[in-house]
Amino acid sequence: MEAHGKSMNGVRQCFVRPWVWLHRIGHRRGYGVHSPFAYNFITRVVYEKTPYYKYQELREAEKEQAPLQDARWGYESLKVKRFLFRLVNFAQPQTLVDAGTLSASSLYLKAGCLHAAYFQASERESIPTFVDFLYLHDYRHPDYVKAMFDQCLSHVHDTSVFVVEGIGYTSSMRELWKYMQQAERVGITFDLYDLGILFFDSKKIKQDYVVNF
Numbered sequence: 001m002e003a004h005g006k007s008m009n010g011v012r013q014c015f016v017r018p019w020v021w022l023h024r025i026g027h028r029r030g031y032g033v034h035s036p037f038a039y040n041f042i043t044r045v046v047y048e049k050t051p052y053y054k055y056q057e058l059r060e061a062e063k064e065q066a067p068l069q070d071a072r073w074g075y076e077s078l079k080v081k082r083f084l085f086r087l088v089n090f091a092q093p094q095t096l097v098d099a100g101t102l103s104a105s106s107l108y109l110k111a112g113c114l115h116a117a118y119f120q121a122s123e124r125e126s127i128p129t130f131v132d133f134l135y136l137h138d139y140r141h142p143d144y145v146k147a148m149f150d151q152c153l154s155h156v157h158d159t160s161v162f163v164v165e166g167i168g169y170t171s172s173m174r175e176l177w178k179y180m181q182q183a184e185r186v187g188i189t190f191d192l193y194d195l196g197i198l199f200f201d202s203k204k205i206k207q208d209y210v211v212n213f
Contacts, residue, residue: 033209035188035204035205035207037188037204038188038190038207038209041090041190042190042209042211044090045083045086045087045090046083046190046192046211046213048086052082052085052086054085054111055082055085057111058081058085058107058108058111059078061107062074062104062107065104065107066104069102069103069104072101072103073102073103073104074103074104075103076103076104076105076137076165077194079194079213080105080165080194080195081104081105081108082108083195083213084105084108084109084112084135084163085108085109085111085112086112087112087161087163087197088108088109088111088112088113088116088133089112089113091113091132091133091159091161092113092116093113093116093132093133093161094115094116094117094130094132095116095117095119095128095130095131095132095133096109096110096113096116096117096118096119096132096133096135097119097121097127097128097131097133097134097135097152098118098119098120098121098135099121099134099135099136099137099138099148099152100135100136100137100138100165101137101138102120103137105135105137106118106120109133109135116132116133121148127151127152127155128155129155130155130156130157130160131152131155131156131160132157132159132160132161133160133161133162133163134148134152134160134161134162134163135163135165136148136149136152136162136163136164136165137163137164137165137166138165139165139166139167139169139170139173142170142172142173142176145164145173145176146176146179149162149164149176149180153183153185156185156200157200158200158201158202158203159200159201160199160200161197161198161199161200162180162197162198162200163195163196163197163198164176164177164180164195164196164198165194165195166194166195167191167193167194167195167196168191168193168194177191177196180196180198181198181208185200186198186199186200186206187199187200187201187202187204187206188201188204188205188206188207188208188209189207189208189209190209190210190211191208191209191210191211192211192213193213194213195213
């Protein structure tokens with residue numbers, strides 16, 4: 001039953017995706033963005049096209065490990081996994097928390113910053129004193145996402161980065177994304193539909209951006 005639910009969700013996303021792309025077409029490549037930080041992030045991280053040599057290595061490692069993992073190992077799109085690699089490479093965190101079902105994205109997160117201490121937190125545990133980077137991916141269970149977000153929020157500092165999967169996939173996640181954006185500690189945010197990115201730099205003016213990812 002669960003597998004059928006996952007399959008149906010994939011079908012729904014295929015039908016929704018063209019509408020989402022057209023709806024966001026005016027939010028491409030930093031058009032109309034005046035903040036230097038936001039423009040740099042959109043053009044040099046979100047839309048970065050550099051063919052990193054790591055991409056091929058990671059793809060091969062992902063396939064090699066697939067037979068040893070469960071069905072959700074490869075559920076994220078290649079576009080999302082490569083973006084996560086670029087984002088970690090951009091952030092250069094000391095601590096990296098991977099919260100959700102273990103998947104192939106863990107390889108891309110680790111490869112983005114080899115010196116980062118990696119924590120796999122499938123439950124509300126193993127949270128380091130300071131959370132530099134959080135990838136929160138379990139949109140089918142928004143209560144878990146909210147609880148983990150609230151817990152990790154008390155461990156952030158000005159250079160922390162949170163990534164939340166599936167913020168546009170369900171009504172519950174859309175409401176939760178609004179809740180996250182409104183959190184007092186949260187600064188600049190980016191809505192990529194598949195992912196939500198939250199920054200916490202208190203020296204930058206709070207602003208919410210929509211990006212056609």
